[in-house]
Amino acid sequence: MILKQPNFLIAILILALSSNPTNLRAQGCVAIRHFSSCVGNSLENNLLEKGDLLVGMNYRYFKSFRHFRGTEEEADRVASSTEVINHSHAWDFFLTYGISDRLYTSITIPTVINTRSSLYEHGREERNSTFSRGLADIRAGLGYWLMDPISNPNGNIAVGLGIKLPTGNYNATDIFYNVGPEGSPEVRPVDQSIQPGDGGFGLTMDFQFYQKVAAGLFAYGGGFYLLNPRETNGIRTFRETLSPILENEAIMAVPDQYSVRTGLSYSWSGAISTSLGGRFDAVPVKDLIGGNEGFRRPGNVLSIEPGVAYYSHNLTLNLNVPIAVRRDRPQSVTDRQTEISTGNPRNGDAAFADYLINFGISYRFPKNKAMEIAPSIKNTFN
Structure with missing residues (x-):
């Protein structure tokens, strides 16, 4: 970066420490099954x-296991050992390139x-x-800072547009027990919540911002919406057998997803x-x-x-480490259809996690090798 612009460097340093490369995620087997904005959600990663x-x-x-129907937890599921337990591990490998001081691209x-x-899926x-x-599904896109980051070091906002490719397997299968003829095992597609992909081409729109509040203190935020025009992907759920x-x-449907977050970051050194x-993640x-x-x-x-x-x-x-404070599994379209056809109330349940762990590591290769942040600028934080 340009060393004669210390305020801009300070903003970059704080934002580097307040953001996570791909952390717009939801928890549990419901919302946003391994996805983030196509152009990356870290402000620092995009200040290039x-x-x-x-x-x-x-x-x-994350580990999802607490069942909710609406906003009410069904605590008896855990007590009776009938809960569904998902363990999800995900690794995102990303690359971001500065096309100009304001325009960037990422994959x-x-x-x-x-x-x-689970019990219910095995007879x-x-x-x-x-x-x-x-x-899983590869994402790529472009982002643009609306103001010149050099002349506006204390605050800025970026907008982005990207695509999601159906590169992940959306028909992953495994053995299900006690469900075949005479209780035999049978190979079936795994549940929608653990499918690596969703089978649809998607379009994302996102935004992100930062604003200096006081010395060493910045407000930050951002969000994205994933449009998934494809209605269903043709993969059987076998739920009709239940x-x-x-x-x-x-x-299986191919649903939209969205997420927003905002907060404050403070540099101690x-x-x-x-x-x-705070953050809000959802499948609508x-x-x-x-x-x-x-x-x-x-x-x-x-x-x-x-x-x-x-x-x-x-x-x-x-x-x-996002910690859930409110979880909601609202009535779905198919729930409503069943309620109308049967005359009986219907609202499906879903399992959520208590918390989620995000750990990120990134390294910047500056075109200008003189990018090293001067000690005098670092001392601004002391």
Whole structure:
């Protein structure tokens, strides 16, 4: 970066420590099954000069097991050991390039390993697990800072547009027990929540901002919306085998997703920063474009998100742990259809996590080798 612009460098340093490369995620088997904005969600990652290159990886883990119907938890599921348990591990490998001081492009290559343990999917007689792994849906896009970052070091906003490619397997299968003829095992598609991909081409729109509040203190935020025009992907759920009233949930939907977050970040030194914010992640009941048939688990999670990060030269390490404070599994379109046809109330349930772990690492390769932040600028934080 240009060393004669210390305020801009200070903004970059704080934002580096307050953001996570791919952390706009939801929790549990409901919302945003391994996805983030196509152009990256870290403000620091997108504050690049022309020719700068940034590479990194983000790891995410959660365990979903608490069942909700609406906003009410069904605590008896855990007490009776009938809960569904998902373990999700995901690694995003990303690359961001500064086309100019304001325009940037990014590509993210995600991989996943998922396991799902349940009773109801295995004849309700014994608990068994299903498994999926591999490449997920690749994302790529462009972003643009609306104001010149050099002349506006204390605040800025960026907008982005990207695509999601159906590169992940959306028909991953495994063995299900006690469900075939005479109770034999049978190979079936794994649950929608652990499929590596969703089978649809998607379009994302996103925004992100930062604003200096006081010395060392910045407000930050951002969000994205994923449009998935495809209605269903043709993969059978086998839910109709559980009950005749679930016939309308026999095929998997390809739902939209969205997420927003905001918070404050404070730099305690030239290398350490902490942040605290809120976030809201969701799969909506209905898509903005396309139909709404097929099986989906709409849901949303409101979380408190503390974070801590370390910055040294061009290396950034950060850890964010969103903690759920409100979880909601609203009535889906198929729930409503069943309620109307049967005359009985219907609202499906879903499992959510208590918290989520995001750990990110990134390294910047500046085109200008003189980018090293001067000690005098670092001392501004002391």
